[in-house]
Amino acid sequence: MAIGNVTPDSFYASSRLLQPGSEEVDKDVLVKWAKDALDDGAEILDIGACSTRPNSTPVDEATEWHRLEAALPVLREAFPKVSLSLDTFRPEIARRALAQFGRLIINDISGGCEAMFDVVRQADAPYIWTLRGDYELPARHPEMNDLNLILDPGFGFIGSTEADYACMRRLDELRAYNRPILVGVSRKSMVYKPLGLTPDTCLMATQALQLYALEHGATVLRTHDVRATKQIIELYNTIQ
DSSP states (O other), X not given: OEEEEOSSOOSSGGGBOBOTTSSSBOHHHHHHHHHHHHHXXXXXXXXXXXXXXXXXXXXXXXXXXXXXXXXXXXXXXXXXXXXXXXXXXXXXXXXXXXXXXXXXXXXXXXXXXXXXXXXXXXXXXXXXXXXXXXXXXXXXXXXXXXXXXXXXXXXXXXXXHHHHHHHHHTGGGGGGGOSOBEEOOTTOHHHHGGGTOOGGGOXXXXXXXXXXXXXXXXXXXXXXXHHHHHHHHHHHHHHO
């Protein structure tokens, strides 16, 4: 899963697809990003229009929709058969996008709410359920079993670097639910802070954690660096 952000403030600058100093989507840059990601091996394109980096203030719903309304038609037209994922925590944004742009994966970092569950249930949309470190959450909510769930441990949203690593050590436990497992650690603070690095300098360290994740049940890797991640996956599959 390739990460693209139609935002001016996502924590990793290379993922930003807005025109510099503007709220407008740069369509040429967006198409080039998508083409490069697909050529490098991405199978899903994940688009976010509201930064959820730590300590950020989310933009309002109208701004998020304005960005998506510009970006999603471009991707649908240029790559009609590609799986698109929408990174949003707002049920109304998800509802409007599903109604207007057809089948999308809804990637909700918030942990969900009844309104969001109703939206994805009615649309029969794949739903990335961010557990925020609570691996017992699916067991406590069997009513969710009718949804097309992908489980995300929630690295970066658990509370601390130590909690992130405690969660990573238990990743195997999610296999018991027999659902796809998405891991998103790409260039996050849990990777670079312990090593005194920055988001720009921690690709190799990211790859170490992504390989660990594959070995312990991950089936989808959400990444800023598609080509490098694809190489990790191919070598892992060769070993297997």
